[in-house]
Amino acid sequence: MNDSTDNPLVAFRDVSFSHASAAAPIISHLTFLVAPGETLVLLGQSGCGKTTTLKLINRLLLPDAGEVIVEGKPTTEWDPIRLRRRTGYVIQEGGLFPHFSVAENVALVPALEGWEQARIRRRVDELLSLVGLEPRDFADRYPAELSGGQRQRIGVARALAADPPLLLLDEPFGALDPLTRASLQREFATLSKSLNKTAVFVTHDVREALLLGSRIGLMQAGNLLLLETPENFLKAKNEQAMAYLETLRVSAGSIQEDAP
Amino acid sequence: MSFFSFLKQNWPELSTLLRQHLSLVLISTFVAVAIGIPTGILLTRKKSLRGPVLGLANIMQTIPSLALFGFLIPLPFIGGIGARTAIVALVVYALLPIIRNTVTGIVGVDPNVREAAVAMGMTGRQILWQVELPLAMPVIITGVRVAMVIAIGVATIAAAVGAGGLGVYIFRGLRQYDNKLLLAGAVPAALMALSADFGLGLLEKHFSFAGRRKTGAGPRVKLITLGGVAIIALALLFYSGWRNSRSADPAANNDHVVVGSKDFTESVILAEIVAQMLEARGVTVERKYELGGNLPHDAMLASRLDLYPEYTGTSYTAILHHQPITDPRAVYEQVKAEYAQKFGVAVSEPLGFENTFAILIRGAEARRLKLKTISEAARYASNWRAGFGQDFMSRADGYPGFSKAYGLKFADQPREMDLSLTYIALSSGQVDLIAGNSTEGRIAALDLFQLEDDRHYFPPYEAVYLVRQDTLSGVAQLREVLAKLAHAISTEEMRQLNYEVDANKRSQAEVVREWMKRKGFDGL
Ligand SMILES: Nc1ncnc2c1ncn2[C@@H]1O[C@H](COP(=O)(O)OP(=O)(O)OP(=O)(O)O)[C@@H](O)[C@H]1O
Numbered sequence: 108m109n110d111s112t113d114n115p116l117v118a119f120r121d122v123s124f125s126h127a128s129a130a131a132p133i134i135s136h137l138t139f140l141v142a143p144g145e146t147l148v149l150l151g152q153s154g155c156g157k158t159t160t161l162k163l164i165n166r167l168l169l170p171d172a173g174e175v176i177v178e179g180k181p182t183t184e185w186d187p188i189r190l191r192r193r194t195g196y197v198i199q200e201g202g203l204f205p206h207f208s209v210a211e212n213v214a215l216v217p218a219l220e221g222w223e224q225a226r227i228r229r230r231v232d233e234l235l236s237l238v239g240l241e242p243r244d245f246a247d248r249y250p251a252e253l254s255g256g257q258r259q260r261i262g263v264a265r266a267l268a269a270d271p272p273l274l275l276l277d278e279p280f281g282a283l284d285p286l287t288r289a290s291l292q293r294e295f296a297t298l299s300k301s302l303n304k305t306a307v308f309v310t311h312d313v314r315e316a317l318l319l320g321s322r323i324g325l326m327q328a329g330n331l332l333l334l335e336t337p338e339n340f341l342k343a344k345n346e347q348a349m350a351y352l353e354t355l356r357v358s359a360g361s362i363q364e365d366a367p
Numbered sequence: 368m369s370f371f372s373f374l375k376q377n378w379p380e381l382s383t384l385l386r387q388h389l390s391l392v393l394i395s396t397f398v399a400v401a402i403g404i405p406t407g408i409l410l411t412r413k414k415s416l417r418g419p420v421l422g423l424a425n426i427m428q429t430i431p432s433l434a435l436f437g438f439l440i441p442l443p444f445i446g447g448i449g450a451r452t453a454i455v456a457l458v459v460y461a462l463l464p465i466i467r468n469t470v471t472g473i474v475g476v477d478p479n480v481r482e483a484a485v486a487m488g489m490t491g492r493q494i495l496w497q498v499e500l501p502l503a504m505p506v507i508i509t510g511v512r513v514a515m516v517i518a519i520g521v522a523t524i525a526a527a528v529g530a531g532g533l534g535v536y537i538f539r540g541l542r543q544y545d546n547k548l549l550l551a552g553a554v555p556a557a558l559m560a561l562s563a564d565f566g567l568g569l570l571e572k573h574f575s576f577a578g579r580r581k582t583g584a585g586p587r588v589k590l591i592t593l594g595g596v597a598i599i600a601l602a603l604l605f606y607s608g609w610r611n612s613r614s615a616d617p618a619a620n621n622d623h624v625v626v627g628s629k630d631f632t633e634s635v636i637l638a639e640i641v642a643q644m645l646e647a648r649g650v651t652v653e654r655k656y657e658l659g660g661n662l663p664h665d666a667m668l669a670s671r672l673d674l675y676p677e678y679t680g681t682s683y684t685a686i687l688h689h690q691p692i693t694d695p696r697a698v699y700e701q702v703k704a705e706y707a708q709k710f711g712v713a714v715s716e717p718l719g720f721e722n723t724f725a726i727l728i729r730g731a732e733a734r735r736l737k738l739k740t741i742s743e744a745a746r747y748a749s750n751w752r753a754g755f756g757q758d759f760m761s762r763a764d765g766y767p768g769f770s771k772a773y774g775l776k777f778a779d780q781p782r783e784m785d786l787s788l789t790y791i792a793l794s795s796g797q798v799d800l801i802a803g804n805s806t807e808g809r810i811a812a813l814d815l816f817q818l819e820d821d822r823h824y825f826p827p828y829e830a831v832y833l834v835r836q837d838t839l840s841g842v843a844q845l846r847e848v849l850a851k852l853a854h855a856i857s858t859e860e861m862r863q864l865n866y867e868v869d870a871n872k873r874s875q876a877e878v879v880r881e882w883m884k885r886k887g888f889d890g891l
Pocket residue numbers: 126128129133151152153154155156157158159160199
């Protein structure tokens with residue numbers, strides 16, 4: 108799992124990006140690698156460029172300078188449709204289709220890929236159970252008939268549906284209660300290990316980062332301050348990192364014992 | 368006769384008009400949808416085109432319909448007289464709401480949903496068909512709904528280009544001051560508009576509901592079935608509409624003559640006289656009656672029409688734009704020469720009567736005072752009250768010029784009223800002098816007397832037929848018929864014919880047949 112850093116699944120090479128409407132660059136000279144099978148967690152304050160980084164990976168955005176390389180090929184050379192079908196994306200705001208039922212939403216990419224109906228149905232049931240939603244109860248509902256947390260879980264199921272080798276998750280568990288979140292975090296940890304998924308995972312929650320990340324990247328103003336394993340992150344002398352860890356201690360004294 | 372028994376009696380004609388109206392509306396809405404939705408989609412992809420195209424559609428919607436018809440008639444393929452022209456005009460009016468709502472609907476799709484669609488690896492086409500169009504559908508249907516209601520309203524004007532529809536009753540009702548006819552046209556049109564609004568409202572609700580609720584089949588399947596059914600239904604209608612409008616092609620061959628008329632009774636009667644006489648001589652006649660405004664003129668120049676009845680004064684002023692003059696011979700010769708040279712149109716010999724302003728008093732009064740001319744009557748004017756129609760009061764060659772020419776001073780300021788009511792006001796003694804129409808049917812029936820315009824104030828409006836020269840030289844029977852009709856219809860006869868149709872509500876064809884028999888014109 109760690110022996111293939113010279114053959115990374117995703118590589119940022121001195122990537123810069125700015126929106127046409129804003130002068131200041133959102134991402135500047137960003138460089139990092141994501142090894143196959145690892146879960147890279149991006150941590151950072153609101154507006155620091157985490158979502159933008161994800162969108163550069165599945166070619167929703169193209170870099171102004173530098174290269175984003177996925178499976179050895181720059182995103183500029185990928186057929187965007189192929190790239191995106193191989194990349195599961197959990198969108199921060201959900202982005203479910205309001206006119207599709209839950210089952211149809213989850214089945215989106217398999218249907219686009221032309222899977223046969225029976226296989227799609229099995230897959231949808233499997234995924235709904237995985238994210239803790241009873242298929243019989245939820246499959247035929249529409250997004251407007253779900254709670255915010257339920258919608259978020261459908262978003263996760265949709266991203267996993269076609270079994271993509273690469274997952275981009277933008278605060279996938281942000282709207283969940285601590286218990287459901289803990290259970291989904293466990294599911295995700297098992298899943299990514301057993302299926303050897305590569306994931307880039309955005310979160311604001313240090314605890315989640317420590318729990319799920321094989322490495323944690325701390326972002327600030329469009330760049331990485333720090334990119335460390337959870338063990339090293341806990342020992343980091345970086346001011347920002349220490350501030351994040353401080354939030355763990357302040358919020359509840361006992362949490363310390365949970366940290367890996 | 369009650370309104371309902373009237374409807375019952377006229378049901379065959381009314382149902383034809385209804386069907387025509389409905390097919391005009393459905394075909395034009397269908398075409399507008401077929402053009403408008405793709406255009407709207409294009410505008411969401413090419414932002415720079417949005418302003419110009421929507422602006423153009425906006426301007427097209429403000430063109431007055433008669434002007435649009437006049438512009439369309441001479442055009443190849445889409446022009447002519449009949450359903451085709453009407454449909455083109457209706458499409459022009461229906462486009463704006465459909466294009467605008469398609470743009471609004473698609474642009475209004477939640478950007479998160481659109482981004483998700485892109486991120487899941489959907490192609491542009493998949494996003495359009497599976498995401499943008501279904502989500503925009505309620506807004507697009509609102510546009511279609513607005514377009515259809517507009518089309519139902521505007522289709523009443525289609526009668527002006529001979530395309531039929533409920534406008535036929537509305538125009539006829541207005542002309543004949545017949546409220547039953549007016550209502551028989553207007554009420555079904557209003558009901559049609561209401562039910563279209565309601566029906567499409569339901570459809571709209573169905574589509575927005577599909578966004579939240581489980582429905583039998585998926586919304587996409589429904590959409591396709593619905594579209595399919597609509598296309599088949601419309602194709603059938605289109606076929607029948609096409610069959611009706613196909614005959615609107617210009618009359619090229621020699622024993623086929625297209626006879627037109629303007630949209631009032633007398634013009635239809637005169638056209639029908641020629642039509643029946645030609646048919647008696649083995650010529651195939653196509654009737655294009657009740658065309659609005661100056662459309663018969665436009666149609667004749669576009670070779671869509673071979674012949675229609677006209678008045679020299681109208682040609683002289685309204686078509687050739689000369690200042691009115693009073694010498695009938697001079698007007699006739701000038702019109703004849705200019706029509707031949709400018710339009711390739713021949714002018715028949717005058718038919719024998721004029722349709723001009725007629726200064727009328729009660730017959731009893733005329734006999735008692737032994738009055739024959741307006742000059743003689745002017746002396747009594749200071750004891751009289753006058754009643755005039757709005758048209759006469761406002762035209763420069765109406766009341767202002769007329770009263771000056773004869774030095775008229777009435778007891779009171781003339782009363783302005785509806786032209787049709789002035790006849791009754793005069794005969795019942797509420798006014799003593801009116802300016803009527805010289806061929807009005809009720810002049811004889813109400814015992815009214817027309818004073819002679821001895822100072823020749825009113826410009827001459829001699830009835831003639833205008834004929835395309837090509838047709839005239841190609842159809843020998845037409846020359847023969849026109850020769851027979853020269854100076855053949857007196858003012859009294861024309862009044863009688865108008866009276867039979869307007870007051871006695873008889874059909875033009877029947878009245879004409881009877882008259883021809885009396886004149887001995889029915890044989891060859
Ligand atoms: N379309 C856009 N045009 C201009 N600026 C944008 C656009 N989208 C995002 N930005 C800016 O880019 C910066 C980075 O945005 P990004 O969405 O990557 O932040 P983030 O790290 O995901 O924040 P959060 O934790 O709040 O989701 C922000 O300052 C944002 O205002």
